[in-house]
Amino acid sequence: MDHEIIDDEQLKRLVNEVFEESFETNTELLKADAMIFEDIGLDSLDIVDLVVALQKKFKVQIRDDERIRSIRTLGDIYQFIINLKNEGHISEV
Amino acid sequence: MKRVVITGRGVVSALGSDLSSLMEGLSEGKSSVKAMPDWEGYKGLRSLLGAPAELQNEKEIPRKARRSMGRLSLFGVKAAEQAIRDGKVDENLLTSNRFGCVMGSTMGGAGDFLEAFSTILRNYDISELSSMSFFKCLSHTVTMNVAQYLGIKGYVMAASAACASSLQALGLGYELIRSGRQDVLLCGGAEELHPIVTGTFDILYATSTHYNETPSLSPRPFDKKRDGLVCGEGAGVLLLEEYEHAINRGAPIYGEVIGYSTCGSGTHVSQSSREGMRACMKDALKDAQLNPEDVDYVSAHATATLQGDQAEAAAIGDVFGGQVPVSSLKGYIGHTLGASGAIELAASLEMIAQSIIYPTLNLYDIDPQCNQITHVMKPLKKDIRVVVKNCFAFGGINAALIVRKLNN
Known part of the structure; x- marks a missing residue:
C-alpha cells in the first residue's frame, strides 16, 4: 500500500481544506484560536457535516468519539486530529 | 367571496432564467430540448433527451440558506424572488402573517435521493450522510426552502401531485384568498431534470425514444409522429393577491383567477x-x-x-x-x-x-x-x-x- 506519512502542519492544512470546501470559509478566518460557532459561523447542523467531512478527509471514524463534544476552536480540531494520528488512527490521507 | 388577482410572476425554464426569456423563446419557436449523452450510463434508459435549465448566481444565496437547497429548490427560490420583485412586495408584507406560500414538486430532489441512497447503500452505513440530505429529499423541500429563505410566516403548505403540483398550489392559494384566510401567497412549483426522473416514465413507455439524434423534433404534442414526453426542469411562481389589497398598494395586475x-x-x-x-x-x-x-x-x-x-x-x-x-x-x-x-x-x-x-x-x-x-x-x-x-x-x-x- 502506498502510505504517505503526514506531519502536523499538513494535517492542519487538510483541516482548513475541509472548512474551505464544505463551508466556503474564507481562509483568513482559519486561525487556531477562531471559535467554530462564533468566529467561523458554523451551527449545530454544520457540525454533523464537519464530522462527515473530517471522516472522509482523514479516513477515520470519529462520529462516536466523545472528545468531539469538547471542541470549541479550530485549534481544538487541529489537536484532536493530531491526537488521532498519534494514536495510530490516521496514517494516510 | 373575495376576488383573486395575479400580481407577480417568476419563471426559470430551459429557455432562460426569467419570464421574458421564455416568451422570447416561444416567439422564436425555439426548442430547448437537448441530447443527454451522459445518461447513456443508465442501463435500460431509452430516452436520452432533456430540456435542461441553467442555474444562475445561486451563490448569491447565503450558504446557510443554500445548504438545504437541492437543484429544484434553487430554481424555486430564483422564481419566487422574481415574483416578489415583479409584484413590488416589501419586507413588511412578505413577513406578515397574511402572506403565505404554497408550492410543490413531484418529490424531493431526484439527484439528492440518488446521492443519499448511494451513500447509505455503499456499506449500509448512515454515518456518512450529510445533515442536509433529508432536507433536500423531503417532498416539501421547495416550499420549505422558499418559505425559510424569504422569511414567510403565513400559511405554508406543499402541494405534491406530480404534474399537477403547481396548479394545485395555485388552486389552493386561490381558495385561501377567496375565503379571506390570506391576503397574498406565493404559489407555484419546481422540478429538476434527472435521468432517474426520465427513467420513471421510460419504464412505462411514456418517454420519447425515437428522436435521440434529433432532439429539437421532440416532444410533439398531438402530432401523428409523437412518441412520448421529454422531461424539462425549472420553476414557476405566481403571486396571488386579494383584489382590493393589490389595488390599495398599487401592485401590478396581470390577470384574475x-x-x-x-x-x-x-x-x-x-x-x-x-x-x-x-x-x-x-x-x-x-x-x-x-x-x-x-x-x-x-x-x-x-x-x-x-x-x-x-x-x-x-x-x-x-x-x-x-x-x-x-x-x-x-x-x-x-x-x-x-x-x-x-x-x-x-x-x-x-x-x-x-x-x-x-x-x-x-x-x-x-x-x-x-x-x-x-x-x-x-x-x-x-x-x-x-x-x-x-x-x-x-x-x-x-x-x-x-x-x-x-x-x-
Missing part, C-alpha cells in the same frame, strides 16, 4: 381519463360561472404521450366543442412536471397581454385521434380574455384553473 377545480379520475394510476379531465374542466367553468364559449384559449397539458394527448383532445372537444384554440408548450421547454402548471400559466398571462397564442411546437401532422379541437399551429393574433390551464397527473389527479384579463 376566476375558477379552479381539482378532482380524481378514480380509474387508473397512469392512464389518462377523458371523463375525469372533462369533469375537471366543467367544474372549473362552473366555479368561474362561465360557459364554454366564453373561453378564448386552452393551454393544454398535452405532453406528447400517445394516450394522454388523445384523451385530453377528446375531453377538450367534449367540453368546448371544436372552436376554442388549443396549444401545448411542452415542445419548447419539455415537460416540467410539477412546475409546468405555473410556468405555462405565466406564459399564458403574457399571451393575454400580447394578444397572441403561441403554437404547439413540432405539431405538423395532427393525429386523427386528436383532431376534434382547433390546434394552434402558427402564432395566432387574438384578443384573449379567458384562458383555461390544464394539468393532469399520474395517479388520476386532474386540475384546471381559469384566469381572465382584468379590465383597467
Whole structure:
C-alpha cells in the first residue's frame, strides 16, 4: 500500500481544506484560536457535516468519539486530529 | 367571496432564467430540448433527451440558506424572488402573517435521493450522510426552502401531485384568498431534470425514444409522429393577491383567477381519463360561472404521450366543442412536471397581454385521434380574455384553473 506519512502542519492544512470546501470559509478566518460557532459561523447542523467531512478527509471514524463534544476552536480540531494520528488512527490521507 | 388577482410572476425554464426569456423563446419557436449523452450510463434508459435549465448566481444565496437547497429548490427560490420583485412586495408584507406560500414538486430532489441512497447503500452505513440530505429529499423541500429563505410566516403548505403540483398550489392559494384566510401567497412549483426522473416514465413507455439524434423534433404534442414526453426542469411562481389589497398598494395586475377545480379520475394510476379531465374542466367553468364559449384559449397539458394527448383532445372537444384554440408548450421547454402548471400559466398571462397564442411546437401532422379541437399551429393574433390551464397527473389527479384579463 502506498502510505504517505503526514506531519502536523499538513494535517492542519487538510483541516482548513475541509472548512474551505464544505463551508466556503474564507481562509483568513482559519486561525487556531477562531471559535467554530462564533468566529467561523458554523451551527449545530454544520457540525454533523464537519464530522462527515473530517471522516472522509482523514479516513477515520470519529462520529462516536466523545472528545468531539469538547471542541470549541479550530485549534481544538487541529489537536484532536493530531491526537488521532498519534494514536495510530490516521496514517494516510 | 373575495376576488383573486395575479400580481407577480417568476419563471426559470430551459429557455432562460426569467419570464421574458421564455416568451422570447416561444416567439422564436425555439426548442430547448437537448441530447443527454451522459445518461447513456443508465442501463435500460431509452430516452436520452432533456430540456435542461441553467442555474444562475445561486451563490448569491447565503450558504446557510443554500445548504438545504437541492437543484429544484434553487430554481424555486430564483422564481419566487422574481415574483416578489415583479409584484413590488416589501419586507413588511412578505413577513406578515397574511402572506403565505404554497408550492410543490413531484418529490424531493431526484439527484439528492440518488446521492443519499448511494451513500447509505455503499456499506449500509448512515454515518456518512450529510445533515442536509433529508432536507433536500423531503417532498416539501421547495416550499420549505422558499418559505425559510424569504422569511414567510403565513400559511405554508406543499402541494405534491406530480404534474399537477403547481396548479394545485395555485388552486389552493386561490381558495385561501377567496375565503379571506390570506391576503397574498406565493404559489407555484419546481422540478429538476434527472435521468432517474426520465427513467420513471421510460419504464412505462411514456418517454420519447425515437428522436435521440434529433432532439429539437421532440416532444410533439398531438402530432401523428409523437412518441412520448421529454422531461424539462425549472420553476414557476405566481403571486396571488386579494383584489382590493393589490389595488390599495398599487401592485401590478396581470390577470384574475376566476375558477379552479381539482378532482380524481378514480380509474387508473397512469392512464389518462377523458371523463375525469372533462369533469375537471366543467367544474372549473362552473366555479368561474362561465360557459364554454366564453373561453378564448386552452393551454393544454398535452405532453406528447400517445394516450394522454388523445384523451385530453377528446375531453377538450367534449367540453368546448371544436372552436376554442388549443396549444401545448411542452415542445419548447419539455415537460416540467410539477412546475409546468405555473410556468405555462405565466406564459399564458403574457399571451393575454400580447394578444397572441403561441403554437404547439413540432405539431405538423395532427393525429386523427386528436383532431376534434382547433390546434394552434402558427402564432395566432387574438384578443384573449379567458384562458383555461390544464394539468393532469399520474395517479388520476386532474386540475384546471381559469384566469381572465382584468379590465383597467
